[in-house]
Amino acid sequence: MPSRSPVAASSALAAGPWQALAAERAFLLRLARLQLQSQADAEDAVQETLVGAARGWQGFAGASSLRSWLTGILRHKIVDLLRSRRLQTGVDLADVTGEGAEFDGLFTADGAWHPATFIDTVCGATALAQRQLLDIVELCMRRLPEETARLFLMREYLGMELKEIEEHSLLSNANLRVVLYRARMRLRECAVRSWGEPE
Amino acid sequence: MSDPTIPITCRDTTWLVSCARDGALTPREASQLAAHLAGCAACQVASKQFGQLFAQLDTLLARDPPP
Numbered sequence: 001m002p003s004r005s006p007v008a009a010s011s012a013l014a015a016g017p018w019q020a021l022a023a024e025r026a027f028l029l030r031l032a033r034l035q036l037q038s039q040a041d042a043e044d045a046v047q048e049t050l051v052g053a054a055r056g057w058q059g060f061a062g063a064s065s066l067r068s069w070l071t072g073i074l075r076h077k078i079v080d081l082l083r084s085r086r087l088q089t090g091v092d093l094a095d096v097t098g099e100g101a102e103f104d105g106l107f108t109a110d111g112a113w114h115p116a117t118f119i120d121t122v123c124g125a126t127a128l129a130q131r132q133l134l135d136i137v138e139l140c141m142r143r144l145p146e147e148t149a150r151l152f153l154m155r156e157y158l159g160m161e162l163k164e165i166e167e168h169s170l171l172s173n174a175n176l177r178v179v180l181y182r183a184r185m186r187l188r189e190c191a192v193r194s195w196g197e198p199e
Numbered sequence: 200m201s202d203p204t205i206p207i208t209c210r211d212t213t214w215l216v217s218c219a220r221d222g223a224l225t226p227r228e229a230s231q232l233a234a235h236l237a238g239c240a241a242c243q244v245a246s247k248q249f250g251q252l253f254a255q256l257d258t259l260l261a262r263d264p265p266p
Binding site for chain 1: 208209210211213214217218220221222241242244245247248249251252255256258259260261
């Protein structure tokens, strides 16, 4: 999703607001592009976010990370745009639900975790720093198929209720729940594999 | 999963953990989930993994954790 890691962004922050803001642009642009499905609208929303942030720089007290602050500003712009458009973009169910047997390897025939494939690593059990853990989650999110990521982030990033996402995507409640379930299962599987890797 | 006395599987548990992220479970679902978690070590681990994943998503995406 981003072209620069939070570590690089921290270095940029020390170099001044413009460089710090520029360092977050790629991350913000991917979030916006996924939701707005328009390069031009995404660039406008991100540009407005960065200009607004530069103007309000003195108000950025550093209580949260710069990325969190910017992500929060951008969220409102995307939600406003989506709601003003009342855009409905039909989603091809086959694109987002995938194979029904995708997680069969994780479970036994009677639905128990399969001992041969179950990974019991819990993050924090290693010496990885919190920032690196966030990088892992971010990397795993980038591996989600685009339509899945878009719907998943409508819920997880934009905080939209299921009903509103259903209206935008023309998916049924049951199908949307399946999409979100699959995204979370994929993320868990990706993350727990990385959590277990040594530094 | 219509009867709270009917045990659910680990696979069912992952579904309920995902659903709980989007809204409150029904009392029946919640009791089924709790009963399964109480007796399943693997699901206790998986539930913790999901919890950590969700917490990191909240941080990454600057979202307030759900109440």
